[in-house]
Amino acid sequence: MKLWAGRFQKETDNVVNDFNSSIQFDGRLYREDITGSIAHATMLGRQGIIEEHEAEKIVAGLKEILYDIENNDLDVFNPEYEDIHMNIEVALTQRIGDTGKRLHTARSRNDQVALDMRLYVKKEICEIMQLAIDFEKVLVEKAKENLDTVMPGYTHLQRAQPTTFGHYMMAYAQMLRRDISRLEDCFERMDELPLGSGALASTTYPIDREFVRDQLGFARVTENSLDGVSDRDYCIELMSCLSMMMMHMSRLSEEVISWCSWEWRFAELDDAYSTGSSIMPQKKNPDVCELIRGKTGRVYGDLMTLMTTMKALPLAYNKDMQEDKECVFDAIDTVKQCLEVFAPMFRTMTLRKKNMRKAASQGFINATDCADYLVKKGVPFRDAYMIVGRLVNTCIRADETLETMTLKDFASISNKFGPDVYDALDLKTCVEGRSVIGGPAPKEVTRQINKIETFLADSEEQLAEMRTRLRT
Numbered sequence: 001m002k003l004w005a006g007r008f009q010k011e012t013d014n015v016v017n018d019f020n021s022s023i024q025f026d027g028r029l030y031r032e033d034i035t036g037s038i039a040h041a042t043m044l045g046r047q048g049i050i051e052e053h054e055a056e057k058i059v060a061g062l063k064e065i066l067y068d069i070e071n072n073d074l075d076v077f078n079p080e081y082e083d084i085h086m087n088i089e090v091a092l093t094q095r096i097g098d099t100g101k102r103l104h105t106a107r108s109r110n111d112q113v114a115l116d117m118r119l120y121v122k123k124e125i126c127e128i129m130q131l132a133i134d135f136e137k138v139l140v141e142k143a144k145e146n147l148d149t150v151m152p153g154y155t156h157l158q159r160a161q162p163t164t165f166g167h168y169m170m171a172y173a174q175m176l177r178r179d180i181s182r183l184e185d186c187f188e189r190m191d192e193l194p195l196g197s198g199a200l201a202s203t204t205y206p207i208d209r210e211f212v213r214d215q216l217g218f219a220r221v222t223e224n225s226l227d228g229v230s231d232r233d234y235c236i237e238l239m240s241c242l243s244m245m246m247m248h249m250s251r252l253s254e255e256v257i258s259w260c261s262w263e264w265r266f267a268e269l270d271d272a273y274s275t276g277s278s279i280m281p282q283k284k285n286p287d288v289c290e291l292i293r294g295k296t297g298r299v300y301g302d303l304m305t306l307m308t309t310m311k312a313l314p315l316a317y318n319k320d321m322q323e324d325k326e327c328v329f330d331a332i333d334t335v336k337q338c339l340e341v342f343a344p345m346f347r348t349m350t351l352r353k354k355n356m357r358k359a360a361s362q363g364f365i366n367a368t369d370c371a372d373y374l375v376k377k378g379v380p381f382r383d384a385y386m387i388v389g390r391l392v393n394t395c396i397r398a399d400e401t402l403e404t405m406t407l408k409d410f411a412s413i414s415n416k417f418g419p420d421v422y423d424a425l426d427l428k429t430c431v432e433g434r435s436v437i438g439g440p441a442p443k444e445v446t447r448q449i450n451k452i453e454t455f456l457a458d459s460e461e462q463l464a465e466m467r468t469r470l471r472t
């Protein structure tokens with residue numbers, strides 16, 4: 001029989017039972033649900049809302065249920081009881097008798113589910129943050145190994161200016177740094193206990209929200225009960241953070257796919273992280289990268305699902321909000337899976353440094369440096385730019401590069417060119433000269449690395465502190 005059967009004269013139609021129930025996907029919240037109920041029951045006992053011995057019986061029963069679920073003695077949740085909250089309550093009453101019926105005093109499923117989701121999201125933010133930190137460390141490791149690995153930087157996918165693979169890695173490290181700090185922000189903002197909001201207008205029982213807050217490790221209690229039960233901002237905020245993180249992983253995936261193509265040959269994935277073709281014997285495919293690129297769309301979809309679900313909901317709880325679960329779970333699962341596979345795939349990738357250098361020496365990526373050489377000899381930049389443009393044009397027609405032009409060729413275009421031009425065009429000079437803050441000069445990239453390493457150490461400390469606020 002349903003817990004709410006009293007008001008009804010008929011059984012629920014089976015089609016409605018299946019349609020209405022969420023146990024198929026919210027079963028994963030069993031830990032959060034039980035932990036929340038233990039804190040609630042303890043508080044009820046302390047406040048004299050139920051008897052102390054009743055509270056103790058409830059807590060013991062809940063602990064047993066948790067043990068049984070985790071040891072597979074109780075894994076069949078019943079759709080008849082709709083969701084994880086009622087399934088556990090029913091299991092409790094079956095186990096300890098009528099005392100179990102006192103657990104739901106001064107509480108509604110509305111603030112119960114709001115609590116469970118927050119506990120769950122808090123825990124998952126910590127896990128994702130750890131994975132993001134680990135991935136960022138891989139980027140830093142690659143950067144350190146490649147301070148001098150010259151490669152072309154691109155705009156419009158045209159070879160543009162010289163940079164290094166180390167510099168390139170640190171660009172992605174900046175994206176990850178922002179992703180990590182966004183997760184931290186999200187955690188801080190959402191760290192509020194909604195329990196005590198009741199169905200929507202709180203309760204007349206003398207509950208102690210501060211005690212429950214402390215038991216469950218929240219920083220604050222929610223300030224308004226209507227908002228407490230109907231706020232899903234933190235889920236949306238997390239999914240926006242995750243969407244952006246996926247976008248960053250997708251951009252890097254796209255680069256890896258290009259680097260691994262036979263046209264570029266800048267990199268090769270380890271066999272353990274690539275796949276073959278069923279028909280073409282020569283193929284070694286970057287499927288992992290493509291899947292990450294593909295799953296990015298899926299996480300954006302999860303975000304859009306909840307944004308759209310919430311957009312016209314009046315206060316307070318509406319059943320539409322049950323639709324928050326699958327998209328939040330899917331986004332979290334997907335991002336974790338992507339980070340888990342991307343980091344080792346990237347770490348084990350081999351670079352073809354010679355090919356990178358060759359590409360860097362063929363696309364006139366030192367043309368800006370050539371113009372700057374003339375500027376140093378007193379030529380205004382616009383004129384220098386024009387002169388070098390003509391020079392490049394000549395080179396292209398003669399199938400030469402700037403470095404292979406003779407001094408006579410240079411002199412025929414401008415008498416400002418001297419033998420020192422070859423040194424100015426050397427890619428090492430070009431990279432080392434770009435030593436302003438943010439540039440690719442190895443010394444400067446080392447500074448960027450040091451700063452990110454400090455950030456990572458701080459983030460790990462912060463994460464350890466955040467974990468002290470978890471209870472599940």
Ligand code: ARG
Nearest residue numbers: 022083109110113319321322
């Ligand atoms: N399964 C529901 C959900 O996930 C729990 C809250 C139900 N509340 C209600 N009034 N029907 O949203």
